[in-house]
Amino acid sequence: MTEPSLSAPTSYDRVWTNWAGNHTVTAAMYAQPRDESEVVEAVRYAIRQGLNVRVAGTGHSFTPVVPTGGLMLDLTQLTGVTATDPQRLRATALAGTTVGQLGEPLWNAGLSLSNQGDIDKQVIAGALGTATHGSGIELPNMSAAMRRVRLVNGHGEVVDIGEDRMRELRAAQVAIGSLGVMLEVELAVSPAYYIKEEISYRPWQEIEDSWDELIANHRHFSFFWCPADHSVDLYQLPAPPDQPMSNHCYVKIYDEVEVIEPDGLVSDDVGNRTDRAYRVYPGGYDEPFHEMEYMVPAEYGLEALNKIRRLMLDEFPDQLYPIEVRWTAADDAYLSPNYQRDTMVISVSGAPGTDYWPFLRAVDQRLQQYQARPHWGKIHFMTRDRLRELYPGFDTFLEVRREFDPNGTFLNDHLRPLLG
Numbered sequence: 001m002t003e004p005s006l007s008a009p010t011s012y013d014r015v016w017t018n019w020a021g022n023h024t025v026t027a028a029m030y031a032q033p034r035d036e037s038e039v040v041e042a043v044r045y046a047i048r049q050g051l052n053v054r055v056a057g058t059g060h061s062f063t064p065v066v067p068t069g070g071l072m073l074d075l076t077q078l079t080g081v082t083a084t085d086p087q088r089l090r091a092t093a094l095a096g097t098t099v100g101q102l103g104e105p106l107w108n109a110g111l112s113l114s115n116q117g118d119i120d121k122q123v124i125a126g127a128l129g130t131a132t133h134g135s136g137i138e139l140p141n142m143s144a145a146m147r148r149v150r151l152v153n154g155h156g157e158v159v160d161i162g163e164d165r166m167r168e169l170r171a172a173q174v175a176i177g178s179l180g181v182m183l184e185v186e187l188a189v190s191p192a193y194y195i196k197e198e199i200s201y202r203p204w205q206e207i208e209d210s211w212d213e214l215i216a217n218h219r220h221f222s223f224f225w226c227p228a229d230h231s232v233d234l235y236q237l238p239a240p241p242d243q244p245m246s247n248h249c250y251v252k253i254y255d256e257v258e259v260i261e262p263d264g265l266v267s268d269d270v271g272n273r274t275d276r277a278y279r280v281y282p283g284g285y286d287e288p289f290h291e292m293e294y295m296v297p298a299e300y301g302l303e304a305l306n307k308i309r310r311l312m313l314d315e316f317p318d319q320l321y322p323i324e325v326r327w328t329a330a331d332d333a334y335l336s337p338n339y340q341r342d343t344m345v346i347s348v349s350g351a352p353g354t355d356y357w358p359f360l361r362a363v364d365q366r367l368q369q370y371q372a373r374p375h376w377g378k379i380h381f382m383t384r385d386r387l388r389e390l391y392p393g394f395d396t397f398l399e400v401r402r403e404f405d406p407n408g409t410f411l412n413d414h415l416r417p418l419l420g
Helices: 036-049 099-108 124-129 166-173 204-209 211-216 298-315 357-370 384-390 394-404
Strands: 015-017 024-026 029-031 053-056 071-074 081-085 090-094 146-152 158-161 181-188 194-203 220-226 248-257 274-276 290-297 323-328 343-350
Touching (some): 029 036, 036 181, 081 099, 124 181, 204 220, 204 248, 298 343, 298 357
Parallel strands (some): 029 071, 053 071
Antiparallel strands (some): 146 181, 194 274, 220 323, 323 343
16 A cells, blocks of 8 residues: 555644644554545554554643654545434534534534533544533533544544443544544534523622522633733733723623524624524634633532632732633543533633743642642643543553554654553
Protein backbone atom coordinates (compact mmCIF):
# COMPACT_ATOMS: atom_id res chain seq x y z
CA MET A 1 0.00 0.00 0.00
CA THR A 2 1.38 3.42 -0.91
CA GLU A 3 2.00 6.38 1.31
CA PRO A 4 -1.18 8.39 2.00
CA SER A 5 -1.47 11.55 -0.05
CA LEU A 6 -0.62 14.68 1.91
CA SER A 7 -3.30 17.06 0.67
CA ALA A 8 -2.60 20.74 1.02
CA PRO A 9 -4.36 22.01 4.14
CA THR A 10 -6.88 24.78 3.88
CA SER A 11 -6.20 26.91 6.96
CA TYR A 12 -2.73 26.02 8.27
CA ASP A 13 0.43 24.33 7.05
CA ARG A 14 2.20 21.41 8.67
CA VAL A 15 3.36 23.59 11.54
CA TRP A 16 0.30 23.19 13.70
CA THR A 17 -0.62 25.65 16.49
CA ASN A 18 -3.68 25.50 18.72
CA TRP A 19 -6.08 28.42 19.12
CA ALA A 20 -4.56 29.57 22.39
CA GLY A 21 -1.06 29.59 20.91
CA ASN A 22 0.51 27.57 23.72
CA HIS A 23 1.21 24.41 21.67
CA THR A 24 2.97 24.18 18.31
CA VAL A 25 4.26 21.10 16.52
CA THR A 26 5.54 19.96 13.16
CA ALA A 27 4.33 16.43 12.43
CA ALA A 28 6.41 14.06 10.32
CA MET A 29 3.41 13.53 8.07
CA TYR A 30 0.08 15.26 7.53
CA ALA A 31 -2.99 13.88 5.79
CA GLN A 32 -6.41 15.29 5.01
CA PRO A 33 -8.51 12.24 4.10
CA ARG A 34 -11.60 12.75 2.01
CA ASP A 35 -13.57 9.69 3.15
CA GLU A 36 -13.54 6.70 5.46
CA SER A 37 -11.37 4.58 3.18
CA GLU A 38 -8.65 7.22 3.15
CA VAL A 39 -8.72 7.45 6.95
CA VAL A 40 -8.28 3.67 7.15
CA GLU A 41 -5.47 3.79 4.59
CA ALA A 42 -3.64 6.51 6.53
CA VAL A 43 -3.97 4.74 9.88
CA ARG A 44 -2.80 1.41 8.46
CA TYR A 45 0.19 3.11 6.86
CA ALA A 46 1.09 4.73 10.20
CA ILE A 47 0.80 1.38 12.00
CA ARG A 48 3.16 -0.28 9.52
CA GLN A 49 5.65 2.55 9.80
CA GLY A 50 5.48 2.72 13.60
CA LEU A 51 4.12 6.28 13.56
CA ASN A 52 1.86 7.69 16.23
CA VAL A 53 -1.44 9.14 14.99
CA ARG A 54 -3.31 12.13 16.36
CA VAL A 55 -6.28 14.03 14.95
CA ALA A 56 -6.21 17.82 14.72
CA GLY A 57 -9.63 19.32 15.23
CA THR A 58 -10.01 23.09 15.43
CA GLY A 59 -7.37 23.41 18.16
CA HIS A 60 -9.57 24.50 21.05
CA SER A 61 -7.79 22.36 23.65
CA PHE A 62 -5.31 24.08 25.92
CA THR A 63 -3.57 20.79 26.70
CA PRO A 64 -1.15 19.10 24.22
CA VAL A 65 -3.65 16.42 23.21
CA VAL A 66 -2.98 16.93 19.48
CA PRO A 67 0.81 17.32 18.99
CA THR A 68 2.60 14.32 17.52
CA GLY A 69 5.86 13.72 15.76
CA GLY A 70 4.12 11.07 13.68
CA LEU A 71 1.01 11.37 11.50
CA MET A 72 -1.45 14.20 12.05
CA LEU A 73 -4.89 13.77 10.52
CA ASP A 74 -7.24 16.61 9.59
CA LEU A 75 -10.84 15.41 9.27
CA THR A 76 -12.35 18.69 8.09
CA GLN A 77 -13.52 17.05 4.86
CA LEU A 78 -15.49 14.42 6.78
CA THR A 79 -18.42 16.61 7.73
CA GLY A 80 -22.17 16.57 7.68
CA VAL A 81 -25.24 15.18 9.41
CA THR A 82 -25.78 11.76 7.85
CA ALA A 83 -29.04 10.69 9.55
CA THR A 84 -31.77 11.96 11.86
CA ASP A 85 -34.50 10.02 13.64
CA PRO A 86 -37.09 12.28 15.31
CA GLN A 87 -38.99 9.29 16.70
CA ARG A 88 -35.98 7.83 18.51
CA LEU A 89 -34.44 11.28 19.15
CA ARG A 90 -31.17 10.34 17.46
CA ALA A 91 -28.84 12.10 15.06
CA THR A 92 -25.74 10.82 13.28
CA ALA A 93 -22.85 12.95 12.00
CA LEU A 94 -19.40 12.51 10.54
CA ALA A 95 -16.63 13.08 13.08
CA GLY A 96 -15.20 16.23 11.47
CA THR A 97 -18.50 18.11 11.72
CA THR A 98 -18.29 21.12 14.01
CA VAL A 99 -20.79 21.61 16.80
CA GLY A 100 -22.03 24.72 15.00
CA GLN A 101 -22.65 22.77 11.79
CA LEU A 102 -25.09 20.49 13.61
CA GLY A 103 -27.55 23.22 14.55
CA GLU A 104 -29.53 23.92 11.40
CA PRO A 105 -29.73 20.37 9.99
CA LEU A 106 -30.98 19.09 13.33
CA TRP A 107 -33.49 21.93 13.59
CA ASN A 108 -34.83 21.17 10.12
CA ALA A 109 -35.50 17.64 11.38
CA GLY A 110 -37.29 18.97 14.48
CA LEU A 111 -34.29 18.28 16.75
CA SER A 112 -31.65 20.06 18.84
CA LEU A 113 -28.56 19.15 20.81
CA SER A 114 -29.71 18.73 24.40
CA ASN A 115 -27.03 21.13 25.59
CA GLN A 116 -23.82 22.71 24.37
CA GLY A 117 -21.14 25.13 25.51
CA ASP A 118 -20.43 28.72 24.61
CA ILE A 119 -18.02 27.74 21.82
CA ASP A 120 -19.40 25.82 18.84
CA LYS A 121 -16.32 25.73 16.63
CA GLN A 122 -14.98 22.40 17.96
CA VAL A 123 -15.36 19.31 15.80
CA ILE A 124 -17.85 16.93 17.36
CA ALA A 125 -15.25 14.17 17.82
CA GLY A 126 -13.04 16.48 19.88
CA ALA A 127 -15.95 17.89 21.87
CA LEU A 128 -17.07 14.38 22.80
CA GLY A 129 -13.59 13.03 23.43
CA THR A 130 -12.71 15.74 25.95
CA ALA A 131 -16.14 15.86 27.67
CA THR A 132 -16.98 19.36 26.51
CA HIS A 133 -20.07 20.72 28.30
CA GLY A 134 -22.48 23.58 28.79
CA SER A 135 -24.19 24.35 32.08
CA GLY A 136 -27.19 22.95 33.91
CA ILE A 137 -27.41 20.82 37.04
CA GLU A 138 -29.72 18.38 35.22
CA LEU A 139 -27.80 18.39 31.91
CA PRO A 140 -24.78 16.09 31.38
CA ASN A 141 -21.81 16.92 29.19
CA MET A 142 -21.91 16.30 25.44
CA SER A 143 -20.13 12.95 25.55
CA ALA A 144 -22.98 11.46 27.60
CA ALA A 145 -25.15 11.78 24.49
CA MET A 146 -22.99 9.37 22.46
CA ARG A 147 -24.95 6.21 21.67
CA ARG A 148 -22.73 4.79 18.93
CA VAL A 149 -19.33 5.51 17.43
CA ARG A 150 -17.61 4.17 14.35
CA LEU A 151 -13.83 4.36 14.54
CA VAL A 152 -10.54 2.98 13.20
CA ASN A 153 -8.68 1.24 16.00
CA GLY A 154 -5.00 0.49 16.54
CA HIS A 155 -5.28 -2.75 14.56
CA GLY A 156 -6.35 -0.76 11.50
CA GLU A 157 -9.87 -2.15 11.77
CA VAL A 158 -13.15 -0.25 11.45
CA VAL A 159 -15.23 -0.94 14.56
CA ASP A 160 -18.76 0.04 15.56
CA ILE A 161 -19.39 0.48 19.28
CA GLY A 162 -23.02 0.81 20.29
CA GLU A 163 -25.32 0.27 23.23
CA ASP A 164 -24.93 -3.49 22.91
CA ARG A 165 -21.31 -3.01 24.06
CA MET A 166 -21.68 -0.74 27.07
CA ARG A 167 -18.25 -1.51 28.54
CA GLU A 168 -16.55 -0.28 25.38
CA LEU A 169 -19.03 2.56 24.84
CA ARG A 170 -18.37 3.95 28.33
CA ALA A 171 -14.69 4.05 27.43
CA ALA A 172 -15.25 5.56 23.98
CA GLN A 173 -17.50 8.37 25.23
CA VAL A 174 -14.51 10.17 26.80
CA ALA A 175 -11.28 8.77 25.39
CA ILE A 176 -9.27 11.86 24.31
CA GLY A 177 -8.66 10.16 20.96
CA SER A 178 -6.85 7.22 22.55
CA LEU A 179 -9.04 4.38 21.24
CA GLY A 180 -8.73 5.34 17.58
CA VAL A 181 -9.85 7.80 14.93
CA MET A 182 -13.57 8.54 15.12
CA LEU A 183 -15.36 8.36 11.78
CA GLU A 184 -19.02 8.83 12.70
CA VAL A 185 -21.04 9.32 15.88
CA GLU A 186 -24.67 8.81 16.81
CA LEU A 187 -26.04 11.12 19.49
CA ALA A 188 -29.14 11.20 21.64
CA VAL A 189 -30.77 14.58 20.99
CA SER A 190 -33.84 16.53 22.07
CA PRO A 191 -36.90 17.88 20.30
CA ALA A 192 -36.12 21.30 18.85
CA TYR A 193 -36.45 24.02 21.50
CA TYR A 194 -36.10 27.75 21.99
CA ILE A 195 -34.05 29.50 24.64
CA LYS A 196 -34.67 32.82 26.37
CA GLU A 197 -31.51 34.52 27.53
CA GLU A 198 -31.12 36.79 30.54
CA ILE A 199 -27.79 38.53 31.13
CA SER A 200 -27.42 40.45 34.38
CA TYR A 201 -24.70 41.97 36.56
CA ARG A 202 -24.98 41.10 40.23
CA PRO A 203 -22.86 41.62 43.36
CA TRP A 204 -21.25 38.45 44.69
CA GLN A 205 -23.28 38.50 47.88
CA GLU A 206 -26.52 38.31 45.91
CA ILE A 207 -25.27 35.21 44.08
CA GLU A 208 -24.16 33.58 47.31
CA ASP A 209 -27.47 34.36 49.03
CA SER A 210 -29.51 32.88 46.13
CA TRP A 211 -27.14 30.01 45.39
CA ASP A 212 -29.45 27.00 45.67
CA GLU A 213 -32.40 28.76 44.07
CA LEU A 214 -30.44 29.89 41.01
CA ILE A 215 -28.98 26.44 40.45
CA ALA A 216 -32.28 24.59 40.81
CA ASN A 217 -34.68 26.93 39.02
CA HIS A 218 -33.04 27.44 35.63
CA ARG A 219 -32.16 25.20 32.72
CA HIS A 220 -28.80 26.90 32.39
CA PHE A 221 -27.27 29.07 35.10
CA SER A 222 -23.66 30.16 34.96
CA PHE A 223 -21.62 33.21 35.85
CA PHE A 224 -18.23 34.89 35.73
CA TRP A 225 -17.01 36.24 39.07
CA CYS A 226 -14.79 39.28 38.48
CA PRO A 227 -11.99 40.23 40.90
CA ALA A 228 -11.59 43.70 39.33
CA ASP A 229 -13.64 46.17 37.30
CA HIS A 230 -11.73 45.51 34.08
CA SER A 231 -11.79 41.71 34.45
CA VAL A 232 -14.73 41.57 32.03
CA ASP A 233 -12.53 43.01 29.28
CA LEU A 234 -10.20 40.00 29.41
CA TYR A 235 -13.02 37.74 28.17
CA GLN A 236 -14.70 40.48 26.10
CA LEU A 237 -17.82 40.30 28.27
CA PRO A 238 -20.20 43.11 27.28
CA ALA A 239 -20.66 44.85 30.61
CA PRO A 240 -21.87 48.48 30.43
CA PRO A 241 -19.01 50.99 30.92
CA ASP A 242 -20.60 52.41 34.09
CA GLN A 243 -21.23 49.01 35.68
CA PRO A 244 -18.87 48.28 38.61
CA MET A 245 -17.63 44.70 38.29
CA SER A 246 -15.12 44.28 41.12
CA ASN A 247 -16.52 41.42 43.27
CA HIS A 248 -19.50 41.31 40.91
CA CYS A 249 -20.73 38.59 38.57
CA TYR A 250 -21.66 38.53 34.93
CA VAL A 251 -24.63 36.13 35.09
CA LYS A 252 -26.07 34.04 32.25
CA ILE A 253 -29.47 32.39 32.60
CA TYR A 254 -31.09 30.41 29.78
CA ASP A 255 -34.56 28.93 30.08
CA GLU A 256 -36.59 27.00 27.56
CA VAL A 257 -39.64 28.83 26.18
CA GLU A 258 -42.47 28.12 23.78
CA VAL A 259 -42.22 30.03 20.52
CA ILE A 260 -44.67 29.82 17.66
CA GLU A 261 -43.10 29.04 14.30
CA PRO A 262 -41.85 30.52 12.10
CA ASP A 263 -39.66 32.16 14.75
CA GLY A 264 -42.49 34.51 15.60
CA LEU A 265 -41.24 35.68 19.00
CA VAL A 266 -37.53 35.76 18.27
CA SER A 267 -35.58 38.66 19.77
CA ASP A 268 -31.93 39.39 19.04
CA ASP A 269 -31.47 42.05 21.75
CA VAL A 270 -28.04 41.48 23.29
CA GLY A 271 -28.49 40.04 26.76
CA ASN A 272 -32.19 39.40 26.22
CA ARG A 273 -32.39 37.10 23.21
CA THR A 274 -35.08 34.55 22.48
CA ASP A 275 -34.14 32.27 19.63
CA ARG A 276 -33.43 28.73 18.53
CA ALA A 277 -31.22 27.07 21.14
CA TYR A 278 -28.25 26.55 18.81
CA ARG A 279 -28.20 30.28 18.04
CA VAL A 280 -28.25 31.39 21.69
CA TYR A 281 -25.65 29.08 23.22
CA PRO A 282 -22.51 30.20 21.34
CA GLY A 283 -20.55 33.19 22.57
CA GLY A 284 -17.32 34.61 21.26
CA TYR A 285 -13.77 34.80 22.56
CA ASP A 286 -11.56 36.82 20.23
CA GLU A 287 -8.43 37.11 22.34
CA PRO A 288 -6.61 33.90 23.36
CA PHE A 289 -6.20 32.93 27.01
CA HIS A 290 -4.85 29.83 28.74
CA GLU A 291 -7.50 28.05 30.78
CA MET A 292 -7.60 25.45 33.53
CA GLU A 293 -10.91 23.86 34.47
CA TYR A 294 -11.70 21.49 37.32
CA MET A 295 -14.96 19.87 38.41
CA VAL A 296 -15.82 19.46 42.08
CA PRO A 297 -18.85 17.65 43.57
CA ALA A 298 -21.80 20.02 43.36
CA GLU A 299 -22.48 19.87 47.11
CA TYR A 300 -19.04 21.38 47.80
CA GLY A 301 -19.24 23.96 45.02
CA LEU A 302 -19.77 27.12 47.05
CA GLU A 303 -17.12 26.19 49.60
CA ALA A 304 -14.58 25.37 46.88
CA LEU A 305 -15.34 28.55 44.92
CA ASN A 306 -14.88 30.73 47.98
CA LYS A 307 -11.47 29.16 48.54
CA ILE A 308 -10.40 30.13 45.02
CA ARG A 309 -11.85 33.61 45.36
CA ARG A 310 -9.84 34.18 48.55
CA LEU A 311 -6.76 32.71 46.87
CA MET A 312 -7.01 35.26 44.07
CA LEU A 313 -7.78 38.22 46.30
CA ASP A 314 -5.26 37.47 49.05
CA GLU A 315 -2.35 35.66 47.39
CA PHE A 316 -2.56 36.34 43.64
CA PRO A 317 -4.03 39.83 43.21
CA ASP A 318 -2.28 40.08 39.83
CA GLN A 319 -4.51 37.33 38.41
CA LEU A 320 -7.48 39.23 37.03
CA TYR A 321 -9.27 36.84 34.70
CA PRO A 322 -12.81 36.10 35.90
CA ILE A 323 -13.63 32.72 37.41
CA GLU A 324 -16.23 31.00 35.25
CA VAL A 325 -18.69 28.81 37.16
CA ARG A 326 -21.03 26.22 35.64
CA TRP A 327 -22.82 22.98 36.58
CA THR A 328 -22.98 19.57 34.93
CA ALA A 329 -25.03 16.46 35.69
CA ALA A 330 -23.56 13.04 36.44
CA ASP A 331 -22.88 10.44 33.75
CA ASP A 332 -21.23 7.00 33.46
CA ALA A 333 -18.26 7.43 31.11
CA TYR A 334 -15.16 6.08 32.82
CA LEU A 335 -13.01 9.17 32.20
CA SER A 336 -15.77 11.76 32.47
CA PRO A 337 -15.10 14.52 34.99
CA ASN A 338 -18.75 13.99 35.96
CA TYR A 339 -18.49 10.23 36.45
CA GLN A 340 -21.35 9.27 38.79
CA ARG A 341 -21.56 12.70 40.43
CA ASP A 342 -23.17 16.07 39.71
CA THR A 343 -20.46 18.69 39.56
CA MET A 344 -19.72 22.38 39.73
CA VAL A 345 -17.16 23.59 37.24
CA ILE A 346 -14.47 26.10 38.21
CA SER A 347 -12.53 27.66 35.33
CA VAL A 348 -9.56 29.98 35.80
CA SER A 349 -7.22 31.45 33.20
CA GLY A 350 -3.79 32.99 32.83
CA ALA A 351 -2.67 35.62 30.39
CA PRO A 352 -0.49 34.33 27.52
CA GLY A 353 3.10 35.41 27.92
CA THR A 354 2.94 35.65 31.72
CA ASP A 355 4.09 33.25 34.44
CA TYR A 356 0.70 32.05 35.63
CA TRP A 357 1.95 28.62 36.70
CA PRO A 358 2.28 29.34 40.44
CA PHE A 359 -1.34 30.51 40.45
CA LEU A 360 -2.65 27.50 38.52
CA ARG A 361 -0.72 25.10 40.75
CA ALA A 362 -2.14 26.80 43.83
CA VAL A 363 -5.68 26.37 42.44
CA ASP A 364 -4.94 22.72 41.75
CA GLN A 365 -3.68 22.21 45.31
CA ARG A 366 -6.67 23.98 46.90
CA LEU A 367 -9.14 21.83 44.95
CA GLN A 368 -7.49 18.47 45.59
CA GLN A 369 -9.36 18.08 48.87
CA TYR A 370 -12.61 18.01 46.84
CA GLN A 371 -11.40 15.22 44.55
CA ALA A 372 -11.51 17.68 41.65
CA ARG A 373 -11.35 16.20 38.17
CA PRO A 374 -10.10 18.04 35.06
CA HIS A 375 -11.63 18.95 31.76
CA TRP A 376 -9.40 16.99 29.35
CA GLY A 377 -9.03 19.90 26.96
CA LYS A 378 -7.92 22.36 29.66
CA ILE A 379 -4.65 22.72 31.56
CA HIS A 380 -4.33 20.27 34.44
CA PHE A 381 -1.75 18.61 36.69
CA MET A 382 -2.89 15.02 36.57
CA THR A 383 -0.65 11.99 37.03
CA ARG A 384 -1.53 8.34 36.55
CA ASP A 385 -1.70 7.85 40.32
CA ARG A 386 -4.10 10.75 40.69
CA LEU A 387 -6.28 9.45 37.86
CA ARG A 388 -6.55 6.04 39.47
CA GLU A 389 -7.64 7.70 42.71
CA LEU A 390 -10.12 10.07 41.06
CA TYR A 391 -11.78 7.74 38.54
CA PRO A 392 -13.27 4.47 39.86
CA GLY A 393 -13.46 3.14 36.29
CA PHE A 394 -9.89 4.09 35.36
CA ASP A 395 -8.51 0.55 35.21
CA THR A 396 -11.47 -0.62 33.13
CA PHE A 397 -10.80 2.24 30.74
CA LEU A 398 -7.14 1.19 30.45
CA GLU A 399 -8.18 -2.39 29.70
CA VAL A 400 -10.43 -1.24 26.86
CA ARG A 401 -7.83 1.19 25.53
CA ARG A 402 -5.19 -1.53 25.35
CA GLU A 403 -7.60 -3.90 23.60
CA PHE A 404 -8.29 -1.28 20.94
CA ASP A 405 -4.73 0.03 20.65
CA PRO A 406 -2.20 -2.40 22.17
CA ASN A 407 0.83 -0.63 20.67
CA GLY A 408 -0.15 2.89 21.71
CA THR A 409 -0.55 4.17 18.16
CA PHE A 410 -2.98 6.86 19.31
CA LEU A 411 -0.97 8.08 22.29
CA ASN A 412 1.41 11.03 22.26
CA ASP A 413 3.91 12.41 24.77
CA HIS A 414 1.12 13.99 26.81
CA LEU A 415 -1.17 10.96 26.98
CA ARG A 416 1.36 8.13 27.20
CA PRO A 417 2.32 8.72 30.85
CA LEU A 418 -1.37 8.97 31.77
CA LEU A 419 -3.01 6.28 29.68
CA GLY A 420 -0.22 4.08 28.29
